[in-house]
Amino acid sequence: MEMDPSMVAALAAVILVSVLLVLSRLKKQSSPQDGPRRKQKLPPGPFGLPVVGQTLGLLGALRANTAEAWLRRQVSKYGPVSKLSLFGCPTAFVVGPSANKFLFSSTALTAMSNRSFNSMVGWRNIRELAGADHRRIRAMMVQFLKLEVVRGYVASMDDEVRHHLRTHWSGHATVSVMPSMKSLTFDIMCTVIFGLGREDHAAVRRELLAGFEPLVRGIWSIPVNLPFTTFGKCLAASQRGRRAVAGILKEKRAKLERGESSPSDDLMTRMLSEGTSEGEIIDNVMFVMVAAHDTSATLLTFLMKHLDANRDAYARVVAEQEEVARSKAPGDALSWEDLGKMKYTWSAAMETLRLVPPVFANIKRAVEDVEFDGHLIPKGWQVLSASNMTQWDDAIFPEPGRFDPARFDNPIPPYSFVAFGGGARVCPGNEFARVETLVAMHYIVTGFRWKLAAGCDGSFSRHPLPSPAQGLLINIEPLEATTTTTTS
Numbered sequence: 001m002e003m004d005p006s007m008v009a010a011l012a013a014v015i016l017v018s019v020l021l022v023l024s025r026l027k028k029q030s031s032p033q034d035g036p037r038r039k040q041k042l043p044p045g046p047f048g049l050p051v052v053g054q055t056l057g058l059l060g061a062l063r064a065n066t067a068e069a070w071l072r073r074q075v076s077k078y079g080p081v082s083k084l085s086l087f088g089c090p091t092a093f094v095v096g097p098s099a100n101k102f103l104f105s106s107t108a109l110t111a112m113s114n115r116s117f118n119s120m121v122g123w124r125n126i127r128e129l130a131g132a133d134h135r136r137i138r139a140m141m142v143q144f145l146k147l148e149v150v151r152g153y154v155a156s157m158d159d160e161v162r163h164h165l166r167t168h169w170s171g172h173a174t175v176s177v178m179p180s181m182k183s184l185t186f187d188i189m190c191t192v193i194f195g196l197g198r199e200d201h202a203a204v205r206r207e208l209l210a211g212f213e214p215l216v217r218g219i220w221s222i223p224v225n226l227p228f229t230t231f232g233k234c235l236a237a238s239q240r241g242r243r244a245v246a247g248i249l250k251e252k253r254a255k256l257e258r259g260e261s262s263p264s265d266d267l268m269t270r271m272l273s274e275g276t277s278e279g280e281i282i283d284n285v286m287f288v289m290v291a292a293h294d295t296s297a298t299l300l301t302f303l304m305k306h307l308d309a310n311r312d313a314y315a316r317v318v319a320e321q322e323e324v325a326r327s328k329a330p331g332d333a334l335s336w337e338d339l340g341k342m343k344y345t346w347s348a349a350m351e352t353l354r355l356v357p358p359v360f361a362n363i364k365r366a367v368e369d370v371e372f373d374g375h376l377i378p379k380g381w382q383v384l385s386a387s388n389m390t391q392w393d394d395a396i397f398p399e400p401g402r403f404d405p406a407r408f409d410n411p412i413p414p415y416s417f418v419a420f421g422g423g424a425r426v427c428p429g430n431e432f433a434r435v436e437t438l439v440a441m442h443y444i445v446t447g448f449r450w451k452l453a454a455g456c457d458g459s460f461s462r463h464p465l466p467s468p469a470q471g472l473l474i475n476i477e478p479l480e481a482t483t484t485t486t487t488s
């Protein structure tokens with residue numbers, strides 16, 4: 001790509017300022033004023049190059065889908081607690097179930113997202129909030145994500161799934177699964193959590209999707225805001241998303257004031273009714289939109305990939321779903337009780353989350369000096385643990401590369417399966433994700449047979465969410481008398 005001289009100068013200035021900022025930060029973090037005791041106990045390992053540290057190495061490994069091997073090399077060189085520099089910040093990399101426990105339960109650590117993510121989503125998003133602020137926002141979200149409430153979403157999810165398959169799969173010979181699942185999970189979220197119906201909010205849903213579609217690629221991008229950088233493009237898209245959310249908020253506020261809506265209708269109305277500031281509402285709506293749809297879409301996509309590659313498991317899922325379909329009158333929506341009969345399908349989904357966790361790493365920040373496993377982690381450092389370090393550990397999950405849903409028939413050792421995180425920050429959307437996955441899989445499995453299209457090998461990279469080549473292109477064949485065609 002050609003850059004004009006002003007762009008080159010701007011880029012050079014940004015890099016220079018970043019160099020100075022990070023150098024001064026690294027110097028401060030390991031300065032002699034901390035005394036010999038602190039220096040002695042820091043985790044082993046180098047900080048790497050100034051400014052970038054090991055960031056580019058890790059990002060490159062994620063893209064090449066070799067990040068596990070990259071992290072294992074770090075462990076074999078420096079042990080289960082080591083240090084490195086990521087995204088311009090000193091980082092302790094910790095490994096194993098006890099490290100996960102530490103990460104999820106230590107009060108010396110607070111949740112955080114990186115600067116790029118926060119710049120796009122907004123700095124008052126739930127992950128950046130602590131203490132009473134975190135509890136307040138989380139409580140409002142949980143109102144719409146708790147089990148008793150999610151039970152009531154089954155019929156709406158059922159309708160969205162059937163509509164999607166009728167519109168985007170029926171009559172087609174091939175489907176690119178990832179984009180299809182992203183659009184489906186985005187639609188489900190809009191209908192169910194934000195009360196933006198398919199017909200009455202069609203235009204605003206399109207506008208929102210345009211703002212959110214590109215966002216995920218910018219989550220771990222280098223925060224250089226120029227028109228041609230990934231970060232710059234994602235930031236522009238997020239601003240479009242924010243404007244769309246602000247428009248919806250205005251409409252919802254007016255309805256609330258006219259007494260035409262109630263706080264239990266949807267998350268935005270609830271937040272408005274509790275006096276949450278507009279900025280905080282927008283940041284958290286942005287957060288939920290990202291957290292809720294890309295993760296679930298990744299799960300559905302990789303579940304289909306693994307079922308394609310594991311025909312015995314595929315046959316068991318088909319048998320389970322066909323039995324549910326046979327127990328129902330044609331055209332009837334799934335019920336909460338039906339989902340209770342889909343145990344093997346959910347085990348297959350959990351096994352998919354074990355093998356390909358959508359969220360690669362959990363990062364926290366030390367709010368005070370804290371010791372772990374004999375090493376000092378100074379205040380201000382990041383602490384990083386990667387799900388695959390325990391989920392692919394053969395001492396915990398024998399033959400870890402084998403797709404075996406039956407593993408989940410037995411209890412899993414604590415802090416070993418961490419795809420939804422843990423502790424006070426555990427993903428509050430896990431039940432929502434379970435229900436939408438089961439509803440979607442029911443209609444996919446009973447409506448179609450699929451196999452990977454010629455030339456699609458199922459390989460994937462991470463950006464940082466797993467992204468399959470060609471979006472996972474599959475050939476599909478409709479089955480006779482599909483349940484997807486029986487309702488409007």
Ligand code: HEM
Pocket residue numbers: 104111126127138141145193288291292293295296299353357358359362418419420421422423424425426427428429430432433
């Ligand atoms: C397969 C799907 C999903 C996966 C794998 C997933 C994974 C995660 C993980 C790993 C975390 C961080 C937990 C921690 O720090 O310990 C998280 C947080 C969160 N997730 Fe999910 N998630 C999924 C679906 C959803 C859905 C559907 C929603 C909402 C509808 C959602 C909303 C959230 C929220 C609001 C947080 C922040 C919680 C807090 O900081 O208190 N997630 N998720």
